[in-house]
Amino acid sequence: MEKKASAPVRRPRKAAMAVMCVVLALLLAVNAAAAVLIPPNVTMINNFFNKGPSEAETSEAGEASAAMTEEVASEGIILLDNKNGALPLAQGSKVNLFGYGSRDTVYGGSGSGSGDESNNVTMAQGLTNAGFEVNQELVDFYDDHFVERTGVGYTGNNFDINEPPVSEYSDELLANAKAFSDVALVVISRLGGEGADLPLDMTPSESEVGSSGAATSVGVKGGDAGKHYLELQQVEIDMLNMVKENFGTVVVLVNSANAMELGFLEEDDVDAALWLGCLGSTGCNALGQILSGEVNPSGRTTSTFAYAVESAPSYYSFGDYDYSNVTYTNTSPISANTEPDAYHYVDYVEGIYVGYRYYETAAADGFIDYDETVQYPFGYGLSYTTFTQEIADFRDDGTTVAMDVTVTNTGDAAGKDVVQVYYTAPYTPGGIEKSHVVLSGFGKTGILQPGESETVTISFTYEDMASYDYTGVKAQGGAYVLEQGEYEIKLMNNSHDVIDSRTVTVAQDVIYNDANDGPRSTDAVAAVNLFDDVTWGEDVTYVSRADWAGTMPTQRAPQSREASAEIVSALTDTSVPSDPEAADITFADNGLTLADMKGLDYDDPQWDKLLEQISVEEMTNLIANGGWCTQAVPSVGKAYYTETDGPNGINNIMAGVTGTQYTGQSVLGCTWNQELAGRMGTTFAQEAIAYNISGLYAPGLNIFRSPFSGRNYEYFSEDGLHTGKMAAAEIQGIQSQGVYCYSKHFAVNDQETNRDQGGLCTWLNEQAMREVYLKGFELAVKEGHSQGMMAAFNRLGTTNCAESPELLTQVLRNEWGFRGTVITDCIMQLSYVDADRCVRAGCDLQLALMGLSSPGEETTGTPDGRQAMRSATHNILYMTANSAAEDIAQPYVPYWLYITAGVVDVVLLGLCVAYFVRRHQKMKAWKAANTANK
Known part of the structure; x- marks a missing residue:
């Protein structure tokens, strides 16, 4: 018998090799896709997969941030009322916690400024940590009635009132609570956040709320028809009445960043009230310490609390307004809505009369009864002790005013006090609009023991008291004007109550323009009207103190x-400005790196040499893909740098990584403590560094134009100077650690409704713009030296803020001397912000990824376009070079490794294929041999 050919040996690895082939084939497909997708998106990919340092590496920084959050809350919480010294409560006493907000506490807001709240100190925990004994039965009751809020996200909110009806409180529960303690703490909470303003109508509805444009017009669950969100709803009134009827000491805790209508606090059976704002990770510890008297409250309001919000002129033009005859279609490939939508608008009819500027001025002119209209003035707050303030010295050299104020603790408890100085400028009816009082400076003492004194010095310049004359009363074409006459310089408890005053006299008008007295000392060029199209582009009647009755809206x-x-034409114009005479850029290899630029002036010739090394392709990638990062530029040795939200703590939405949740920035504003804001900024930056974060989308500098603005929790104040001073201090602290800031949202982005729906057309006069809405940003640049700026979603008139050369180049850079980077707000789902127009206007970075908003041929293929790209690249690199970004940057998988992995995959797949081909050949030969032997 002839011997048969032996069959090839079957080994287990054959199946494994088959699986490997499949896997390698898939990897090859991924790498093929990566060859197309990765080059512009290396940073995005790494941000998704690189979760940053370990918890152990960030714990120390996180602990410091948690301690800082508690300190900010301890100085930002405001004592609104304290009848008969009801507070502080006896240490170690028993307390009942009432109100759904005691369980569903507002620690922050929704949106990019939100944070991880899962490990925050709760109200019950904060009180327990302060030595109180909390009624656990009530805590369990609210746990049992907890309702998860749906619809809360990065661009939405949920305004349901989930307070349990009084019928849910059993007789046994109330009897046990009364037996436990005669003290009741009642929590009233209101939520705010990005993408939706607070509802003006609480008519119950099953409709989902939260999308831009919706919150002002649809109802929510648990509300009362005809009421707005900032009023107590009937279910809350019933609960509060139940508590007042059953407990001897009732303390209301207002857990809301937005100024509510609080007239009910004046009822005799409400003994005390604290405003808490958004408490952050550890603010509830501060609450417990204040209630126990361990900490003396020293916060002051940064909003005017009116008895009725309808008393403010802004109420009548805040919200959802549509143009009926012009629409747009969002063509972004990732847009959730590609249906035609109306363009929108909002009129800032109040002009400069925002917040206290309206109430104080209208009252001074006899148009309103102040006491019947205003409950708590701007700058108001009580203490557990008493203070006196006296003007110890007053200096006036004709250029600068300085006031030394001696503050003395005349009470029985240690505490801090706030010094506020305002001025009253001369006003001529029909002339330049003037607020009756304007904040000119403020400071805060350290802790003063009973009987102890401290002197606080407040100083400012004459030119700080100048008003902007946009109508040409004294300066044709617009200018800042310091009118002749007497200026009262007032030491005040708040915007309404005067302690003492002095007078300075201006002998003649000072007009800060080139034709007269030159620019203000802080301006590089004189301010002139640049926004006439915004002022006069619509037929808006602005409120004027020359005719209160004729200009004040009533509906x-x-x-x-x-x-x-003209507006339709401007909104539908998609042309890109061009300069056919522009010279083209040149390229050269000059052997420089970004590290060589650190510390060099912006105009140093070395920058020109460095920029010559960067290709058009690199510039395009850098400019177009600035979402939560700046891209690597290999030709000059720049690595990629991670940037994140936000004003209230680290929120890396790309990687799903969050740091410590700070209080809402509005609570920081209520501290009135610039030194604390600086230290908070330093601590914040140190935590950012621990997470390898080089830049922060912070702080927020928009204004409390209306208490209904969803994002007020992220902002400081209704006053531009207060905003700017606090922000400048925080920015200095952040940037002292080498982390750069993008101050946001520049500018006049003071409502969420329609902010990103076609670009909200915002109409206001230039005086209001410069004196109120731009003031905070101006101080952030001039005093805080902010290295970055984030352009707002909305439009100034018809021009997108990110496409406005008047805003981004003429005001920001030419007037104020800003040197750094301007980035868009997140435009990934938007198509009406044009990168070609942005880069020419002075907006350097697109907050987008995957090339969704990239300069086109009009820019990359033209000399003037390439010049604009080079200027943008200069601005980005100048900001990053003068930071610690290179030291902070985390390692990432570079593109060449992806390519190498692809090559390895191809080789391995080839070996696998060769193996199976060889196996197949052997099997075929064996079969042939076996057949021949039969």
């Missing part, structure tokens, strides 16, 4: 109107 504006032909 909500109609929900729509026709846009003029």
